[in-house]
Amino acid sequence: xxxxxxxxxxxxxxxxxxxxxxxxxxxxxxxxxxxxxxxxxxxxxxxxxxxxxxxxxxxxxxxxxxxxxxxxxxxxxxxxxxxxxxxxxxxxxxxxxxxxxxxxxxxxxxxxxxxxxxxxxxxxxxxxxxxxxxxxxxxxxxxxxxxxxxxxxxxxxxxxxxxxxxxxxxxxxxxxxxxxxxxxxx
Amino acid sequence: xxxxxxxxxxxxxxxxxxxxxxxxxxxxxxxxxxxxxxxxxxxxxxxxxxxxxxxxxxxxxxxxxxxxxxxxxxxxxxxxxxxxxxxxxxxxxxxxxxxxxxxxxxxxxxxxxxxxxxxxxxxxxxxxxxxxxxxxxxxxxxxxxxxxxxxxxxxxxxxxxxxxxxxxxxxxxxxxxxxxxxxxxxxxxxxxxxxxxxxxxxxxxxxxxxxxxxxxxxxxxxxxxxxxxxxxxxxxxxxxxxxxxxxxxxxxxxxxxxxxxxxxxxxxxxxxxxxxxxxxxxxxxxxxxxxxxxxxxxxxxxxxxxxxxxxxxxxxxxxxxxxxxxxxxxxxxxxxxxxxxxxxxxxxxxxxxxxxxxxxxxxxxxxxxxxxxxxxxxxxxxxxxxxxxxxxxxxxxxxxxxxxxxxxxxxxxxxxxxxxxxxxxxxxxxxxxxxxxxxxxxxxxxxxxxxxxxxxxxxxxxxxxxxxxxxxxxxxxxxxxxxxxxxxxxxxxxxxxxxxxxxxxxxxxxxxxxxxxxxxxx
Numbered sequence: 001x002x003x004x005x006x007x008x009x010x011x012x013x014x015x016x017x018x019x020x021x022x023x024x025x026x027x028x029x030x031x032x033x034x035x036x037x038x039x040x041x042x043x044x045x046x047x048x049x050x051x052x053x054x055x056x057x058x059x060x061x062x063x064x065x066x067x068x069x070x071x072x073x074x075x076x077x078x079x080x081x082x083x084x085x086x087x088x089x090x091x092x093x094x095x096x097x098x099x100x101x102x103x104x105x106x107x108x109x110x111x112x113x114x115x116x117x118x119x120x121x122x123x124x125x126x127x128x129x130x131x132x133x134x135x136x137x138x139x140x141x142x143x144x145x146x147x148x149x150x151x152x153x154x155x156x157x158x159x160x161x162x163x164x165x166x167x168x169x170x171x172x173x174x175x176x177x178x179x180x181x182x183x184x185x186x
Numbered sequence: 187x188x189x190x191x192x193x194x195x196x197x198x199x200x201x202x203x204x205x206x207x208x209x210x211x212x213x214x215x216x217x218x219x220x221x222x223x224x225x226x227x228x229x230x231x232x233x234x235x236x237x238x239x240x241x242x243x244x245x246x247x248x249x250x251x252x253x254x255x256x257x258x259x260x261x262x263x264x265x266x267x268x269x270x271x272x273x274x275x276x277x278x279x280x281x282x283x284x285x286x287x288x289x290x291x292x293x294x295x296x297x298x299x300x301x302x303x304x305x306x307x308x309x310x311x312x313x314x315x316x317x318x319x320x321x322x323x324x325x326x327x328x329x330x331x332x333x334x335x336x337x338x339x340x341x342x343x344x345x346x347x348x349x350x351x352x353x354x355x356x357x358x359x360x361x362x363x364x365x366x367x368x369x370x371x372x373x374x375x376x377x378x379x380x381x382x383x384x385x386x387x388x389x390x391x392x393x394x395x396x397x398x399x400x401x402x403x404x405x406x407x408x409x410x411x412x413x414x415x416x417x418x419x420x421x422x423x424x425x426x427x428x429x430x431x432x433x434x435x436x437x438x439x440x441x442x443x444x445x446x447x448x449x450x451x452x453x454x455x456x457x458x459x460x461x462x463x464x465x466x467x468x469x470x471x472x473x474x475x476x477x478x479x480x481x482x483x484x485x486x487x488x489x490x491x492x493x494x495x496x497x498x499x500x501x502x503x504x505x506x507x508x509x510x511x512x513x514x515x516x517x518x519x520x521x522x523x524x525x526x527x528x529x530x531x532x533x534x535x536x537x538x539x540x541x542x543x544x545x546x547x548x549x550x551x552x553x554x555x556x557x558x559x560x561x562x563x564x565x566x567x568x569x570x571x572x573x574x575x576x577x578x579x580x581x582x583x584x585x586x587x588x589x590x591x592x593x594x595x596x597x598x599x600x601x602x603x604x605x606x607x608x609x610x611x612x613x614x615x616x617x618x619x620x621x622x623x624x625x626x627x628x629x630x631x632x633x634x635x636x637x638x639x640x641x642x643x644x645x646x647x648x649x650x651x652x653x654x655x656x657x658x659x660x661x662x663x664x665x666x667x668x669x670x671x672x673x674x675x676x677x678x679x680x681x682x683x684x685x686x687x688x689x690x691x692x693x694x695x696x697x698x699x700x701x702x703x704x705x706x707x708x
Contacts, residue, residue: 081244091259164538172563177379178233
């Protein structure tokens, strides 16, 4: 194998193709494509999706359209031994859905306690202020994993979908230089 | 259901298990490896930090507790090849004093072997698998054969950081890496794409898939993946291991009988298997007359300091292992906080994942994170440390109240850094701050708290069953045909990365087993 062929970059490849269900059939899409097509989620509820997307967009603007919720949700639907989530590497105890559900519930509960509304209903500047608080210490009304750790994991997910892809590298002007491009379905 | 008896059953298809299997297979032994994870191949090594997580632990959960919990999942591996599939390939040797810390300094533990015992195996391993480095520039290096390859190429980041070391009066040298700087033994040279942590499919980086696995297969070693070992079985008298119990992919209970049993799983898994192998002859677990199975777990104390340069640091180029090193802090009692440490100088970085650009400034989010990522992708540079944690019996693997699908307790790892470790960390942090500030970077910062890398100890070697689980060959004191390999044997962990020493130690065990087979397998 020459270094040129090893460095072949596939334009348009993003996170890699994950399995989504469209019209009863399983298809391979990137999370951005799944988000753009408005596919329903498999694991997270509408409230959980709203909280996750609002959090992701606060942590890294653009993460929502990059398919953050569809990425996390699809990964929550697979066996933990096949998961690509950062939570796996950080030692979160499976099932990982419990971690996300508890963290997102904590986010909404503490937001209600502080501001009277769910996190996704806060104005953008208030969301940023609130995230700065939960990053540093667990706020009143929070339950679930410690809020600084939940911040760290969620921020990592947002960075994954936005920057950890061929598209993301291009945004930063970094050549991706893959040996094996991330389109393979595992 | 029992399979036909073999000479050796090895639990765990990681670096040490595959190396041992290859050597024993070549010696004519019938060997079976039971690997808990899936059958990975080189074409599974997708170039992506996201997809690299498939190489991290995916087995039964490990409960991690304590003031400073070990990063078990990040350090361990999943699938054939184990943790070595995502290793960074920093391969310095331990120093002679690392083997006699108790004798020389009155602290920690001694190894039952010396550097002189292990040196021939370091030399053999580096010749067999290939190491790049500069033995002359590496002034701290103990006696050993020159590296078979020249050092890897340095990119701008390393030069800019090395200038900081020089300005504070510290010496630097190329890091010895288990990565080809030129083609070696039919494997190509590195092309510096920085995907080492995601697994190197080109063969430039030493991982079991390109080193000892092909040899093992050629020697007739049988490898069964998706084989989850739960216990070591013993004979009626309880003084000999007779094989292992495991569950296959279909969740069928099976037994594999063998003349010799070797535990080569990860450092949390070997103690768990021994502690779960209780019977009336071994009420506190197998090979545990010392009561020390699970104890003396240790990890390297890690630290990073960052510099943001106006120059292009070319930080997307290179290897996950470091370009350079400094061991001017290696003398254990020459600074506040006892213990050795090694500086690592510059690594290839990616935007995401645990060690990516974004997590060098974890407090940033929103538009500030976007701005930072743009600057980091051009100008970020990093130095790091691997520092020695002294062994403490309080840091340990015990059985959890939680159980797996078959009713066996999970491993529960309890780990905290003591006051000495924190003193050492604070010294390192201050030194790292001086180094990055001495560079020409306009902006520098340091990690405020220690991290942990590697996961060692838990089945330590020593001279007797009073103070250890196994002898200098990894043979358990209590059960003569039961061996342990891997980092779990390390009584002390030195101030360097462990993988080279793990290989050398395993090769020594392989030699011993082959030469003394009649006495072991009786």
